[in-house]
Amino acid sequence: MTGSGIATVARQEFRLRIRAGRWRLLLASWFGVLLLFTGLLRAAVGGYNDNDITDKGVVLYGGLMLFVLGLALLVVPALAAQSVNGDRERGTLATLQVTRLTAADIALGKFAAAWGTALVFLALTLPLVAYAITQKGVPLSRTLVVTLVLAALLGTVCAVSLALSAVLSRTTTSGVLAYLAVFALTLGTLITFGLVTAMTTETYTQTYSNACPTDLPADLPDAQRAEILAQCGQPQTSTSSRARTDRTWWLLAPNPFVVLADAAPRLPEETAEQRRAREEREARGEYQQSARDLDPLGSIGNAVRDLRRPPADDNTGGGTAVLSSRVEERKPVWPYGLAFDVLLGAGALLLTTRRLRTPARNLPKGQRVA
Amino acid sequence: MTDTLEHAGSGIVATGVRRAFGDVEAVRGIDLTAAPAEVTALVGPNGAGKTTLLLVLATLLVPDAGHVRVAGYDPVHEPDEVRARMGWSPDVFGLYDNLTATEYLTFVGEAYRLGRARARSRAAELLEQIRLPEYADRPVHTMSRGQKQRLGMARALVHDPEVLLLDEPASGLDPRSRVELRELLRALARSGTAVVVSSHLLGDLEELADRVVFVDGGATVGEHRLDQLPTSTAARPWRLRALDTDKLVKALARQGYDADPPTPAGVDVWLVSDEAAAELIAALVRDGVPVVACQPLGGALEAAYLELTT
Ligand SMILES: Nc1ncnc2c1ncn2[C@@H]1O[C@H](COP(=O)(O)OP(=O)(O)OP(=O)(O)O)[C@@H](O)[C@H]1O
Numbered sequence: 045m046t047g048s049g050i051a052t053v054a055r056q057e058f059r060l061r062i063r064a065g066r067w068r069l070l071l072a073s074w075f076g077v078l079l080l081f082t083g084l085l086r087a088a089v090g091g092y093n094d095n096d097i098t099d100k101g102v103v104l105y106g107g108l109m110l111f112v113l114g115l116a117l118l119v120v121p122a123l124a125a126q127s128v129n130g131d132r133e134r135g136t137l138a139t140l141q142v143t144r145l146t147a148a149d150i151a152l153g154k155f156a157a158a159w160g161t162a163l164v165f166l167a168l169t170l171p172l173v174a175y176a177i178t179q180k181g182v183p184l185s186r187t188l189v190v191t192l193v194l195a196a197l198l199g200t201v202c203a204v205s206l207a208l209s210a211v212l213s214r215t216t217t218s219g220v221l222a223y224l225a226v227f228a229l230t231l232g233t234l235i236t237f238g239l240v241t242a243m244t245t246e247t248y249t250q251t252y253s254n255a256c257p258t259d260l261p262a263d264l265p266d267a268q269r270a271e272i273l274a275q276c277g278q279p280q281t282s283t284s285s286r287a288r289t290d291r292t293w294w295l296l297a298p299n300p301f302v303v304l305a306d307a308a309p310r311l312p313e314e315t316a317e318q319r320r321a322r323e324e325r326e327a328r329g330e331y332q333q334s335a336r337d338l339d340p341l342g343s344i345g346n347a348v349r350d351l352r353r354p355p356a357d358d359n360t361g362g363g364t365a366v367l368s369s370r371v372e373e374r375k376p377v378w379p380y381g382l383a384f385d386v387l388l389g390a391g392a393l394l395l396t397t398r399r400l401r402t403p404a405r406n407l408p409k410g411q412r413v414a
Numbered sequence: 415m416t417d418t419l420e421h422a423g424s425g426i427v428a429t430g431v432r433r434a435f436g437d438v439e440a441v442r443g444i445d446l447t448a449a450p451a452e453v454t455a456l457v458g459p460n461g462a463g464k465t466t467l468l469l470v471l472a473t474l475l476v477p478d479a480g481h482v483r484v485a486g487y488d489p490v491h492e493p494d495e496v497r498a499r500m501g502w503s504p505d506v507f508g509l510y511d512n513l514t515a516t517e518y519l520t521f522v523g524e525a526y527r528l529g530r531a532r533a534r535s536r537a538a539e540l541l542e543q544i545r546l547p548e549y550a551d552r553p554v555h556t557m558s559r560g561q562k563q564r565l566g567m568a569r570a571l572v573h574d575p576e577v578l579l580l581d582e583p584a585s586g587l588d589p590r591s592r593v594e595l596r597e598l599l600r601a602l603a604r605s606g607t608a609v610v611v612s613s614h615l616l617g618d619l620e621e622l623a624d625r626v627v628f629v630d631g632g633a634t635v636g637e638h639r640l641d642q643l644p645t646s647t648a649a650r651p652w653r654l655r656a657l658d659t660d661k662l663v664k665a666l667a668r669q670g671y672d673a674d675p676p677t678p679a680g681v682d683v684w685l686v687s688d689e690a691a692a693e694l695i696a697a698l699v700r701d702g703v704p705v706v707a708c709q710p711l712g713g714a715l716e717a718a719y720l721e722l723t724t
């Protein structure tokens with residue numbers, strides 16, 4: 045494996061792609077759809093008057109990035125899903141394999157070309173991202189992390205599609221399976237999580253006691269008073285059921301949307317100054333909704349982190365104090381998901397390389413080398 | 415291309431090569447040696463295992479058994495050494511769409527690690543050599559089949575290999591291109607390249623090859639120098655032409671020869687040897703038949719082929 049070998053293959057693939065497709069049309073429609081989405085989203089967060097929501101950038105940026113991910117998941121599988129078996133079908137693979145390019149050169153070169161194309165699509169969203177940032181509230185760290193994670197996720201999709209094209213001999217089969225793989229990562233993880241979580245449902249017994257009321261109305265009939273006093277102070281048990289998502293949250297972790305949303309750094313806490321300004325406005329009767337409550341990335345992220353928490357067994361009728369202390373215990377989910385996805389991609393590249401290695405000992409049934 | 419033995423490589427040595435695909439035994443014991451500075455023909459019926467053998471030699475397939483050395487290296491364990499010294503052109507191959515011939519050959523040169531500048535100059539050189547310089551800047555997918563075949567030939571020569579494996583390189587070529595291909599391969603052999611050509615065009619091979627390896631049913635059935643082909647004992651056709659075909663036919667019938675019905679090209683007679691032919695001519699001349707030609711149909715190679723293969 046050499047850098048120049050990979051570069052040779054990647055450059056060639058890139059050139060063929062550019063000449064083969066109607067790229068201008070494809071890129072233009074990609075940008076057009078995103079522009080339309082951003083426009084509509086901006087109008088939606090505009091509210092009755094434009095001051096209803098502070099930091100609209102948070103909503104715009106988060107919504108846009110989730111939408112970009114969704115749209116990219118529709119486009120990117122097609123970039124690599126016929127790369128190897130298409131060459132084999134056209135009869136150009138074997139002549140490449142007898143050159144001094146190694147199997148890894150070919151695999152990584154093809155991957156680089158597909159991923160590079162995916163990143164071109166991503167780069168095209170930059171003007172819209174820049175616009176979202178001008179709408180205030182998006183921390184720089186968030187844009188950096190989200191961009192990197194998005195790039196990594198698209199890399200995974202490219203690598204998996206490429207591996208499918210190397211393993212399967214028919215281009216139509218690998219094309220369909222690449223989309224099925226994306227489906228498995230997105231809706232599949234969600235469905236599996238739902239079904240498996242349902243199986244973890246357990247009944248649990250809660251013990252609680254009510255303090256005896258000291259201010260019972262004087263005119264309460266004695267019978268009732270006696271009944272209440274008999275029950276209070278005694279431990280009572282109640283049985284109910286709950287789903288143990290703390291045992292199944294990891295099923296959701298590889299989901300690209302979960303990874304992206306949870307990896308996005310949370311918005312900074314409201315500073316004392318901001319708080320004072322807000323309270324002053326509220327005193328004047330001007331209420332503004334904070335983007336913090338509408339943050340699409342943060343709220344998905346927090347939701348999955350909440351799934352990860354074990355239920356509190358000492359459920360003593362939890363008040364707000366208990367809940368907020370437990371917010372601190374939210375542990376991130378995205379490192380697991382991202383690690384899984386990146387390893388999946390790396391494994392796919394390894395498999396592709398193995399399938400491209402020559403001389404070949406075993407051929408898939410009915411496949412000729414040349 | 416100089417006509418000197420500038421690099422005396424070690425050609426190809428393959429003995430007892432076997433390769434099966436599932437339960438199809440495509441190759442079951444082929445021996446082939448190809449010396450540097452020689453053209454070795456690989457001849458055999460369809461499905462004999464020629465392409466499979468060439469794939470083994472071209473570092474694409476692992477043989478199930480056998481000893482193989484290409485340019486002195488083992489294609490299974492030292493494929494990169496072999497690839498640096500071996501050129502291969504498959505029987506059917508694809509070209510990339512939307513690429514000019516120069517871009518294509520330059521890409522192949524880079525894949526052989528020639529470096530960009532060297533690859534580009536080599537591409538121009540080769541396009542000149544295969545008589546397609548006008549295609550330098552035209553897309554390859556508009557080329558005719560024969561032109562593509564020639565480009566495929568150039569492809570295999572990009573890195574100046576010392577061993578050249580060609581699978582049916584002449585199929586689809588016009589007569590002039592076939593002559594040129596022959597000349598090109600002879601020139602390569604003179605400069606020291608070990609050339610292996612699989613082909614069904616026995617007439618071409620007869621003027622091209624130094625040696626011939628016959629394969630049938632996945633095994634070598636004969637390996638000969640072309641000037642030492644086994645003489646056949648079976649009758650082979652000779653074609654006779656006379657100024658008066660009627661007279662010729664009657665004379666043949668009178669003398670009890672086994673002749674095919676006359677065609678515009680002449681009358682074919684089955685004879686067992688050159689001596690028999692000489693005898694026949696003498697007899698016809700004695701009979702007063704104005705004979706103008708008597709020549710064996712199909713070369714010695716074809717005769718040997720028909721004898722050795724089923
Ligand atoms: N990948 C494969 N899978 C199964 N069978 C194969 C495969 N490749 C070749 N064969 C079989 O092996 C035998 C030899 O095939 P091969 O292509 O080597 O013949 P060939 O001598 O090149 O024939 P031709 O003159 O027609 O080109 C044939 O019976 C063929 O069907």
Ligand SMILES: [Mg+2]
Binds near residue numbers: 464465466505581
């Ligand atoms: Mg063949």
